[in-house]
Structure formats: C-alpha cells, structure tokens
Amino acid sequence: MLAIIRGSGLYSLGENFHLQQQAPRKTPFGDTSADILQGRWHDNPLVFLPRHGPGHRVPPHRVNYRANIWALKQLGVAQIIA
Numbered sequence: 001m002l003a004i005i006r007g008s009g010l011y012s013l014g015e016n017f018h019l020q021q022q023a024p025r026k027t028p029f030g031d032t033s034a035d036i037l038q039g040r041w042h043d044n045p046l047v048f049l050p051r052h053g054p055g056h057r058v059p060p061h062r063v064n065y066r067a068n069i070w071a072l073k074q075l076g077v078a079q080i081i082a
Contacts, residue, residue, distance in 0.1 A: 003047040003072045005082040017041045017048070025071040032067050033058045036075070047077055 019039040025032040037048040049068060052058045072080065 001045050001047060001075070001077050001079075003049060003075075003077040003080045005049045005051050005068065005072075005080060007051055007082075017046065025067070025074075027067040027070045027074075029066040029070055030064050032071050033063050036071060038075070047072060047075055051082070 017039055018041075019037055021038040022035050023038075024035050032049065034050040034053040039046060039048070049072065051063055051068070052060075069080075
C-alpha cells in the first residue's frame with residue numbers, strides 16, 4: 001500500500017480520493033501528528049497523513065516522525081511519498 005505524507009503544500013487529493021476511515025493513531029512513540037486518512041484514490045488503496053496536523057499547527061521540529069512512520073507500517077504501508 002502507498003502512503004502520502006503531505007506538508008503544507010498539499011491539502012487535498014481532490015475529488016478522486018474517497019475517504020473510508022479517519023482515525024487518530026496512538027503508537028509506542030506517542031500520537032501521530034494528525035489523524036491518518038485511509039481511502040481509495042483512482043480505485044487504489046491510499047493512506048494520507050498531514051504531517052503538520054490540522055490547520056498546520058505542528059511546526060517541523062515538533063512533528064513526531066517516529067510515531068508517523070510506525071503507524072503507517074502497522075497499516076501495511078510499503079511505500080511512502082513525502
């Protein structure tokens with residue numbers, strides 16, 4: 001499965017992304033920086049994670065990178081575009 005970790009330049013995948021589940025993720029490293037969005041994009045499974053949280057509230061030095069990557073791995077993500 002593919003994941004996209006977005007920064008401040010990408011806020012939406014457009015109308016081709018169909019959200020199936022949105023959930024906060026707790027990990028051994030703490031919480032992810034935002035809810036993880038799982039869905040389909042052009043009929044392919046996709047995970048979408050806004051790195052800086054909703055409203056861009058998490059500055060770069062506060063992003064919990066370890067929690068984000070651990071949570072994506074637990075969901076079965078094999079490839080990440082960031």
